[in-house]
Structure formats: structure tokens, C-alpha cells
Amino acid sequence: MKGIKDITPDEMPGWNIAERTAHALAHAFGFREIRIPIFEKTDLYLRTLGHATDLVEKEMYTFPDRDGTSLTLRPEGTAGVARACIDQRLVPHPASRKLYYLGPMFRHERPQAGRHRQFHQFGVESIGSADPHADIEVIALLWTYLTALRLPGLALEINSLGHPPDRRNYTAALVSFLNGKEAHLCGNCRRRMEINPLRILDCKVPQCRDAMQDAPSLPNFLSPSSRQHFDRVQHGLRILDIPYTLNPRLVRGLDYYVQTTFEVSCSALGAQNAIGAGGRYDGLFQKLGGPAAPGVGFAIGLERVLLALPGDALPPPAPWVFIASFGDKGKAAGLSLLYALRAQHIKADTDHQASTLKTLLRAAHRLGAPFVAIIGDDEVADDRMILRDMTTKEQEIHPLGTATSAIISRLR
Ligand code: HAM
Secondary structure: OOOOOOOOHHHHHHHHHHHHHHHHHHHHOOOEEOOOOOEEEHHHHHHHHOOOOHHHHHHOOEEEOOOOOEEEEOOOOHHHHHHHHHHOOOOOOHHHOEEEEEEEEEOOOOOEOOEOOEEEEEEEEEEOOOOHHHHHHHHHHHHHHHHHOOOOOEEEEEEEOOOHHHHHHHHHHHHHHHOOOHHHOOHHHHHHHHHOHHHHHHOOOHHHHHHOOOOOOHHHHOOHHHHHHHHHHHHHHHHOOOOOEEOOOOOOOOOOOEEEEEEEEEOOOOOOOEEEEEEEOOOHHHHOOOOOOOEEEEEEEHHHHHHHOOHHHOOOOOOOEEEEEOOHHHHHHHHHHHHHHHHOOOOEEOOOOOOOHHHHHHHHHHHOOOEEEEEOHHHHHOOOEEEEEOOOOOEEEEOHHHHHHHHHHHHO
């Protein structure tokens, strides 16, 4: 299907690294995992993401439930996490404030490299603190994650949209600046003038960029408290040596953002070079009828992480053993050894169809087994197992009774 792809076993080592690093670093930063449903009532997204956003207008997978209730496959995770926190009364309990999630999201976008209709995000939400340190913490986690995976050419851009009144003042100034310039804007932006003028700021169409050249600058409209918040965020990033540039046009595509917004791009990606992004969303919980809990978070697109992951980021495959057992007694001893190793979480496999040493070794070779344990009837009679290193061709002999522990220590 267009924009929906399988992840094959060959691709899994990269995914495992990306996901394992996400779990490890999220935990190191004090975030706890949450799993939210894949679909929600459509109303959740209409109330949080904004009616006039591309996401809501064009990209949601929406369908009626059997009773007619409108449902939507989750296009992002923040709204669902906020809903879950309210339903489960997780806020304002302090231990529940820092949450993370991994999983698929769904957007009906035009597929291209790095843009899919089903894609995966690693996201975090820090809920309950309006302090700039919460912003610094999530940006630091985003940056630490991407740099831990050694993704090349990362660039962090940040901006502040201010409090809602700052934003309203700015929007009014922007609309009056654009009055009379409608003819210079693309069709999309002419429509945005009516419904969501801020989005004109990050339109990539050259004619819109030209028209916006002398547009009023958003930072000039920040209230003293918004400015102070943003200054403190930047101060923290400098202390942590996280390089960033200011982009006063970074408004982001979702309506819930206020104050800090940020985005990281990666030079290894093509046109879709935003690898992770986020911002603050104070006010979102109230929109959903919850407590006045401020929040800040990010989400990273894992398909894009995988595209940018350097080849040497993958660890070498873990060593494992192929059990080459033959003859009635040999097969029985081999079977016991096979399952004893597996019970110890040691990868062990065999080919139950092959019945001679020659065919067994051929199967081991085909599977790329680094070690082979050889047990025939003769070995059982002599109480021994031969362990062959397939790379060096060296062989060791061990008593059958200690075969499991001998293999485990050899593999380690
Ligand atoms: P977003 O910018 O819409 O933010 O998505 C975050 C990341 O998801 C993007 O930077 C990109 O890497 C990836 N992504 C988005 N759409 C696609 C797609 N069609 N195919 C592949 N990857 C994609 C959010 O989703 C917010 N919920 C982030 C957030 C969390 N803000 C606060 N908390």
C-alpha cells in the first residue's frame, strides 16, 4: 500500500538500536513509558490540533465506528497522552509527569523518502511544569538521543511564539502587513490568511518567502515574561553546550503550541529533513476539560532516524551456536542441549531435517553460524561434544555434562 511499509527482519537491528536507545535515555532522564490507544474519538484531535491545520483538514484517517461515533487513527501522540493523563488522573501526580511513548502514527500525506502514511514516533511529554528547565530537559533529551545515535549534520532551531495574547497581537500585525499583498501569495497562503496566518511564516514557496521578507518579526511581540522564559531556555542550552540557532519563523504545524518551539533537521535526509520537533503546549489540558497543567514535549520520526543512521552504528550480531546432532542418541543429546541453551537466553538453532554431519555443516554455513556444536552417536558414547569455531576452524572438546556452560562461556 502507498506510504505504508513492512519492516523486514534485515531492517530490525537498526530499529532495535533506535528503540533501545530511546528506552534507555528516556529512563535516564526520568521519563516513564505510557502506551496509549492507536485510535481515539475524532473530537480529541479537533479540539487540540486545530481545525485549520493541514493535519486536521487533509491528513487524518477518520472513520465511523459501528455506532456512528467518529474515530481517528492517531496522527500524533501529544493529544492522546493528555487525554490519558486526564482520564487516568495521572496529573498532577509528580511521578507521572514525565512520560514517553513509542509507536505508529498515521497521516494521509503524499508519500516520499522519509514521509509515510504509517510512521513511528519516539515522543516525550513533560507535564506539570511551566519552568524553563522543563523545556531545557526535553530539548536536551532530544539532542542527546540524536547525537547518541551519531546522526550526521544535526541542526537545532528554536523559537518562541509567546503567550496567546502575544501571538494574537503578532497575528493582527501580520495580517495588516499582508493586506494588499494577497496576490503575491500562493493559493494555500491566501487561504491561510483567513484561517491561520501564522503558518504563512513557514511556507516554503519562494513567492511567499519573497512577500514575507519585510514581515513584522515575531520576537518583537513577546511580552517581558515570554522573553524571560525564552532567555532562560537559551541560557540552559548554552550551559549544556547544545548548539542552536534562532529561527523567528519556526511556528510549527499544530495549534497547541505556545512559547518555546523547536525542530532538529538532519543533513543526511532529503526534502523531509525534520527529524524531530516539539514545543510547549500550556493550555492543552484545559482545552480537554482537565486541570491547568502546562506541558512541553517532542516527537522524533523513527523512519527518518533509520534513514540517517550510520552503518557502523549497528553492533556486530551476537554470536550464536548451531547444534549439529545426528544418529538417534546424538539427536536426543543435541535436542536437550538446544533447549538448555535457549532457556539461558543463548541463541541456538539447528536444522531438524538434516541427518548427516555433512548436511548439518552445510546448513550451519548457509545460516552464517559462528559456532557449531557437533554431537553424533560416537560423541554420546564417549561423553563429549565438539565445539567448532567456524571462523578459525579450531575445535574444543567438552564433556556432555558441561556442554551448556562451556558454550555459554565460549560465546561470551
Ligand atoms: P510533528 O512535527 O508533527 O510533531 O512530528 C514529529 C516528527 O515526526 C517529525 O519531525 C518527523 O520526524 C516525524 N514525522 C511526521 N510526519 C511524518 C510522516 N508522514 N512520515 C514520517 N515521519 C513523520 C508532533 O507530532 C508533535 N506531537 C510533537 C510534540 C510532542 N510536541 C509536543 N510534544
